[in-house]
Amino acid sequence: MSAGRRVQRAARRVLAFPAARRVVVAVGRRAPRVKDAGKVLLGVEAGGSRHLHGKPRVDIRGGHMLLPHQGRRWPIVLVVALGLEPGDTEVVADAIERVQLTTGRFRPLFLVDSGQLGPFRSRSYAVETVMPRAMYACVNPQDSYGDYLADRTQSIVHAYGVRSVVPVSVAALRDGVRPDELRLLGQLEL
Amino acid sequence: MSPAQHYDVLLASDLRLPGGTTASMAEELRAQAAAGYRTALLHVPSSLANRGLGIEPRLRRCLDDGLADLVVAGTPVHATLAVLRNATVFDAVPANLPVTADRAIMLANHVRVDAARVQHYDVAVTDQAVTDWLGVRPTWYPIGPAVRPGLESVRDQIELAGTDWLNLLDVDEWAVPRTGVAPGAIPVIGRHSRSSAAKWPERAADLLAAYPDDGSVRVRVLGGADAVADVVGHVPASWTVEEFGARDPRDFVAGLDFFVYFHRSDLVEAYGRTIMEALASGAVAILPEHFRSVFGDAALYTTPAGVREIVTRLSGDRDAYLAQSAIGQQFVRATHGHESHAARLAALIGPPSDEPRTVPSRQRPAGRERVMFVSSNGAGMGHLTRLLAMANRADERIEPMFFSLSQAVGVVEQYGHPWEYCPSRGDLGCSVEEWNELFPVRFAEVLRRYRPRAVVFDGTMPYVGMVSTRAKFPDIAFVWSRRGMWREGTTTKFLSRGAIFDLVLEPGEVAAAADRGPLVGRGDSTHVGPITLLDTADLLDRATARAELGMDPDAPALLLSLGAGNINDIASDLDLFADAAAALPGGWVTYATKPPIQRRGGPLREHVTPLSVYPLARYLRAFDAAVVAAGYNSFHEVLMAGVPSVVVPNLATTTDDQGARAAYADAQGWAVAVAEVTAQSAADALRRVTDPAWAAAASARALEAYPANGAGEAMQHVERLIGVHR
Numbered sequence: 001m002s003a004g005r006r007v008q009r010a011a012r013r014v015l016a017f018p019a020a021r022r023v024v025v026a027v028g029r030r031a032p033r034v035k036d037a038g039k040v041l042l043g044v045e046a047g048g049s050r051h052l053h054g055k056p057r058v059d060i061r062g063g064h065m066l067l068p069h070q071g072r073r074w075p076i077v078l079v080v081a082l083g084l085e086p087g088d089t090e091v092v093a094d095a096i097e098r099v100q101l102t103t104g105r106f107r108p109l110f111l112v113d114s115g116q117l118g119p120f121r122s123r124s125y126a127v128e129t130v131m132p133r134a135m136y137a138c139v140n141p142q143d144s145y146g147d148y149l150a151d152r153t154q155s156i157v158h159a160y161g162v163r164s165v166v167p168v169s170v171a172a173l174r175d176g177v178r179p180d181e182l183r184l185l186g187q188l189e190l
Numbered sequence: 191m192s193p194a195q196h197y198d199v200l201l202a203s204d205l206r207l208p209g210g211t212t213a214s215m216a217e218e219l220r221a222q223a224a225a226g227y228r229t230a231l232l233h234v235p236s237s238l239a240n241r242g243l244g245i246e247p248r249l250r251r252c253l254d255d256g257l258a259d260l261v262v263a264g265t266p267v268h269a270t271l272a273v274l275r276n277a278t279v280f281d282a283v284p285a286n287l288p289v290t291a292d293r294a295i296m297l298a299n300h301v302r303v304d305a306a307r308v309q310h311y312d313v314a315v316t317d318q319a320v321t322d323w324l325g326v327r328p329t330w331y332p333i334g335p336a337v338r339p340g341l342e343s344v345r346d347q348i349e350l351a352g353t354d355w356l357n358l359l360d361v362d363e364w365a366v367p368r369t370g371v372a373p374g375a376i377p378v379i380g381r382h383s384r385s386s387a388a389k390w391p392e393r394a395a396d397l398l399a400a401y402p403d404d405g406s407v408r409v410r411v412l413g414g415a416d417a418v419a420d421v422v423g424h425v426p427a428s429w430t431v432e433e434f435g436a437r438d439p440r441d442f443v444a445g446l447d448f449f450v451y452f453h454r455s456d457l458v459e460a461y462g463r464t465i466m467e468a469l470a471s472g473a474v475a476i477l478p479e480h481f482r483s484v485f486g487d488a489a490l491y492t493t494p495a496g497v498r499e500i501v502t503r504l505s506g507d508r509d510a511y512l513a514q515s516a517i518g519q520q521f522v523r524a525t526h527g528h529e530s531h532a533a534r535l536a537a538l539i540g541p542p543s544d545e546p547r548t549v550p551s552r553q554r555p556a557g558r559e560r561v562m563f564v565s566s567n568g569a570g571m572g573h574l575t576r577l578l579a580m581a582n583r584a585d586e587r588i589e590p591m592f593f594s595l596s597q598a599v600g601v602v603e604q605y606g607h608p609w610e611y612c613p614s615r616g617d618l619g620c621s622v623e624e625w626n627e628l629f630p631v632r633f634a635e636v637l638r639r640y641r642p643r644a645v646v647f648d649g650t651m652p653y654v655g656m657v658s659t660r661a662k663f664p665d666i667a668f669v670w671s672r673r674g675m676w677r678e679g680t681t682t683k684f685l686s687r688g689a690i691f692d693l694v695l696e697p698g699e700v701a702a703a704a705d706r707g708p709l710v711g712r713g714d715s716t717h718v719g720p721i722t723l724l725d726t727a728d729l730l731d732r733a734t735a736r737a738e739l740g741m742d743p744d745a746p747a748l749l750l751s752l753g754a755g756n757i758n759d760i761a762s763d764l765d766l767f768a769d770a771a772a773a774l775p776g777g778w779v780t781y782a783t784k785p786p787i788q789r790r791g792g793p794l795r796e797h798v799t800p801l802s803v804y805p806l807a808r809y810l811r812a813f814d815a816a817v818v819a820a821g822y823n824s825f826h827e828v829l830m831a832g833v834p835s836v837v838v839p840n841l842a843t844t845t846d847d848q849g850a851r852a853a854y855a856d857a858q859g860w861a862v863a864v865a866e867v868t869a870q871s872a873a874d875a876l877r878r879v880t881d882p883a884w885a886a887a888a889s890a891r892a893l894e895a896y897p898a899n900g901a902g903e904a905m906q907h908v909e910r911l912i913g914v915h916r
Contacts, residue, residue, distance in 0.1 A: 015386075058627070058628050114600070115601070116600060121617065126619070127597075128611070129611040139608045139640065144255075147247050148639070
């Protein structure tokens, strides 16, 4: 066992005592440099690698209106549309394509609860899915749909380096949200 | 400020805390709702949780289900009874929490002073803080015998209840049928706890005695084992270790024969909720002697060195195992059931003010074994359709579910099968390396969430991420449905990945005699008949099919179905055949399909009617002739239906030898093969298949040669593998 490993082991054992942990946490809150040093000492992930400042881990294409290597640096926006009825995915894809065309500052990644993925495929947009609420209740009635949704979203955000999550409602897209308001979902720093 | 809302019970604590505190609150919330007690839930920030905000998931679900109301600043609350959990949280109550109560109880769910003489809370300070806040002095309740002595010694400073406030657990949500350790099987032992050093024995000898690394038992750990490496120097490679929260603890303990929990000698566990959960599931608990005061004869007690003897003895004595398992479950049911909570509340504050509520069940549906059908995307829908054919023929004790890379996966929904989707590399436009990192995470996520007994994969090659994930799920049987007819010279360097499968099935191929690919003669697979979604009996007759499609009942009809066109450009081929069809004598009507996964698609010729139905095979007999792709599904379906056909091989596929398949059918006189589509070849082929004499003979030959559907047989192999016998 290396010296560093032995130090980590000893430090972890000390921190197993609640009183010691409380003291260390309190000191860490007051002195960020001590906290950082402690993380190095313990070999604890500092959190930096989980946040790549918007750099995607899985680099998706930006859509059919872009040439193959265009838009690769644009931030990814997760557009979440749930409770979809047949035909709704076309409405969602159409609306977001218009926003992208008029702002040109982001790549959409869709999260839908529908099997009608054709409208995204035909536009070369990436899409992820979740089970519809009713189906999930049949499959895993013991679980919370809200937790499932949150877990899936968190996993997608992490996998793709998503910069922003935007829930949209099809009813609003049809006749509620003005185009100049909807365009705000693409207002991200490049 | 608005007037105070009245509740029967206010539950308050640091709602962010993981583990026993919030798990117990969630159980009480459910019991209260079921009894009709109106409940408010209050978050009291403390130094115990080092993250900002965010309520523990079990409590969040109670709020989502409407079982309680969350108290926020703008809504003052008055409760008949305030139940405050975890004394450490209340040593300094933030000002302006908008709550009043008629009476309060403080649940001490940790020892006041532990074995290392560390004091975790000062009862006088907490008692005063709560009194100042609520205006009433709390009555203190320990949550079990391990906590009571620490409060008895300071009872002059507090009002101490004479009974303990036992935690709740719904046994029915945890219980699984137990059959004991099967003869010859290796017993599975495991534990569920957070990975702090205090939760493990401090001596390597004790640790490895309780959790052996010698193959005599299988060791599973939920909650991480970093502390083990600190003690032993490494985490034994034979253990299966998952991080805390990696999966539902119910699934975890359901897979254990024995729950073995030994910790550092100076740790005093106030209760041990995870032990209670294991007992409720029916696992036999093996614990240090000091837990006897809590669990009595519900568990077995020994030293780390004595674990092996108990495991060996009970593994060899099924009756003794089942008797101990039953004692554990009965103990939890009798002492920690929801009914007991309603009774103690009634004794404190009287009957509930509301009607009993229906509390959503968290119980897992029992009785059916889940089989996860996993398909790659491919050029068309062949992989998905073969799996669907098997799923549709599953025994009623099987619950099929799909996880697919195909964007057409939604079609399985019309057969009642649930599905999850993972985008393929092609659909994302990312690199192979990126996708190879994405897939195993997603695959493992799906397996953890849905816990299938078996995975049936249909794809040309198992993915790298599938191989790495498989090792983490040793209990799940893996089956590979591996279509034959690979192109000659196809690389076989990835075939070694097939070692992860417990069974390799090879769907039959009517053109197998023409197979010159690398799978021929390998002898590593079980062969079944050709797999098609429908049986011959499922196909509609000509008149019915035409009526359902709205076709003319008499006019000769030609079907053009050349696949999705995702590898090759089918548009020009389609147009050439459409033009040739227009020139046919006799008033032929032409139809063309648009598959669900078609990426591109230009307009059809004016005289061609588009058709979008699934499954197409059901309607094939509506047509007098067809032009189809020579992929596995279309090819077998037209032969099965006896439709005189032109088969057009896609020569750009990676492995599927469509050229050989089409040529063989041509040689047998079942169909006409057109390898290169030109105006002339299209016209010649159509002339041939629309010749009544040739068509009748070809149809008869194809029907005579076609064997029975192998889908049901394939499914039975899967069922036998997981112990479901028809």
